[in-house]
Amino acid sequence: MKVATTVKAMVERALMAPDDVRVLLQKDHDEALELAEKMQKATQPSRRKEILKKLKPALIAHSRAEEREVYGALLKLKKSKKSQDIGNEGFVEHSLLDELLTSLARGAATSDSWKAKAKVLHELLEHHVAEEKTEMFVDLGEHFTSAQLIAMGAKFERTKQALLKKATRKSA
Secondary structure, X not given: OOXXXXXXXXXHHHHOOOOOHHHHHXXXXXXXXXXXXXXXXXXXXXXXXXXXXXXXHHHHHHHHHHHHHHHHHHHOOXXXXXXXXXXXXXXXXXXXXXXXXXXXXXXXXXXXXXXXXXXHHHHHHHHHHHHHHHHHHHHHHHHOOHHHHHHHHHHHHHHHHHHHHHHHHHHO
């Protein structure tokens, strides 16, 4: 990552409104990273599965809402190949996370394979979050106004909450 991009990302974050989509995404990212780390480090299989039951629906709802409201907006920027690349890469990384979450949910939390998948999930999340924070957040700031980013944040939250509600009804 270039130093200029990192500095630009830091300045952008300092100026963001609390309901800017980037702030909302970062809040979710922090929570997902914390849960993934706890799951990976948990010593009891029952605790690993308990954490996964919290992480999986939250991360899936976050991913689908981000894909619809953020990546969709980036892909519509026809004059920006960089924005389209960021959106497409995000879709790919989310699909990898989905596969890992599904595999973890089906597997025995006692196996070495399960533990390895939990570690890879955490590492993939770290990479994904770092990349979004430095590349995607800056790109969003370059192409969208503050008002648009706040509106995007509201849509993101509505979509995510609807997906979480639907997931809760399904599991009940």
